[in-house]
Amino acid sequence: MIALVNIKNSRTNLEHDQKKESEIASNRKVIHLRVYRKNPKQGKSSHFDKFEVPVQRWTTVLDALLHAKGYLDNSIAIRYSCRMASCGSCGMKINGIPRLACYTKVSEIDENIITCEPLPNFPIIRDLVTDFSDFFEHHRAMEPFIHNPNADIVDKNSLTEFIQSPKDVERYLQSSYCIKCGLCYSACPSVGTDTKFPGPQALAQAYRYFADNRDDATQSRLDIVDTKHGIWRCHFAGSCSVVCPKGVDPALGIQLLRGHLVSFSKNDKKLAESRTRSLGKI
Amino acid sequence: MLMLKESQIMKIHYISGVAALFVVAVHILIRLPVVTGMPFSMSLEYENVVANYQNIAYAVLLESMLVLIAIHGFNGLRIILLEFRQNIVWENGVTVFTLVAMIALIAYGTRTILIANGLG
Ligand code: SF4
């Protein structure tokens, strides 16, 4: 009796495994991966290499690239780290649109040929790896930290607590989600034509700290972006906000900051500052 | 202009743009037969146009149109040229060129308005 039950069980398991395998097989397909290849150090002109890669419903473009690198050509240069849209290092142009390779499923592109190119507006180091030096320089120029003398940790015992209401946080929270992936920078037509233009990421950060009511440097932040090649060179194409994988809306931040610069918008931050001050008195 | 901040220049740019729209609209609407009391084509005849110039209110309208459009247009040109190249020599050159060209155009246009008005 026991033997009979075991035979029945193993048959069910076998059927289950077969079903699973055929399910996987039906999900599996082969795509053509076109990878941009260039090594500026060798001085050769760029070209595309084509790879046939098996993919499944859940395969990301990064998975496909790593398959090609692992089994077909280990010289492909790719930059990645977290594989979960957190580190911002795997940005590339995928079928013409700047995206994170780890956050883009092959199935969502819905095409048999997937073309991977380096991000536009960045100098190429090799293949899909680009140089972010200028991008980070623009970010640094925005002084992306809180300016507030009370925030300096001089004496640990006299540390100040900055109380913010949920509304105060809401003003800048969205912009603080930026992972510095550079997708917005690569999609921006103004960055493409004006090398001194800080780009949407840096300007969104300028807005992020401007809108933070813990920050004291309201005027100096406006002065940083109020230059010949600063915030006014944005043409409001809006492509930065479209490509951002983290839901940041740099175009909105830029427009809000511009509104403050021409005094068309009421200064929420000053209002918040005075409110905080009056709360402090109570 | 050299001393102005970019935000101040842009404020002037926006205001001159909106104001230019208004004066151009008045300039066009003033030609309507209901206003001039004559057919549209006749209102554009030489004598009628000169007569318009001699009307002081109309001359002021033309002058403001000239100034507003020159400011808006030349600043627009400055912005376009700034995007071509990024170095101090080019940037200062563009600023000086657009400023001088704007002043020259306003001066020449004002001269025409004054002569047609009979004041020149
Ligand atoms: S704003 Fe968005 S697209 Fe731009 S760098 Fe930050 S996360 Fe990336």
Ligand code: FES
């Ligand atoms: S690998 Fe970190 S964002 Fe893609």
